[in-house]
Amino acid sequence: MAITKAQLIDDIILRITKGAPSDDLELSARQIAFWFDLVGSDLIPKYVDSQLRKNLSVPSVMLEIDDDIEGTVENVVMLDEYADRVYIETEKHILDLPKDNGVLRVITEEGQKVDRVPIERLDTLNSMTFSRPNRDNLLYSKVDQKLYIHGLSPKNVGIVTFSVTYIPKISLTDLDNSDEVKLPDEVIGLISDEVEKKALRQMLGIADIENDAEDDPNGQ
DSSP states (O other): OOOBHHHHHHHHHHHHTTTOOOTTOSOOHHHHHHHHHHHHHHHHHHHHHHHHHTTOOOOGGGOEEEEEEEOEEEOOOSOTTOOOEEEEOOSSOBOOOGGGTTEEEEEETTSOBOEEOOGGGHHHHHTOTTTSOBTTBOEEEEETTEEEEETOOGGGBTTBEEEEEEOBOOOGGGSOTTSBOOSOHHHHHHHHHHHHHHHHHHHHTOOOTTSSSOOOTTOO
């Protein structure tokens, strides 16, 4: 069931106040959103990684598909033998996961699959006759938020466009109140539990000086 940012924050406030919120509540919606993002930055990647390790599908609510992406030519100012490079970018920030698993699928708009290749393997592949990247064997490498397309000549940029299926990073702070929080209910529940604990610690004056969700045994 879809839930908006405003509904989620209201729900967490109700949990914190045991269903009786008051005007003098010291916690702001902004603070709760910040805590949600802080906890989520750890729990969300762990959840997705766990799903993939179990060969389970990533819930569709977490997926984003960007179509008709045109490449951008990046000028490489180094040595003469370095050719200009082509990269594409998604509209939203891709969730950082081991082995770049935040990107699930890259294809051309004509349906040609573009496989991922670790950047450190490129020199080896480029030295091979049949495996080297070319127009019929496009590959990509993820560097930060750029997906570099290997085998596509800069002169063909604009002729070939791409579709990328990926898992975007969720930032409650950056969402509008009416925006849906695109996470599975179980993940929202796990994060909300931890946010509730943090809020109660602050309201009760119990410090978590290590920021590890554990109370300081000395009460300091």
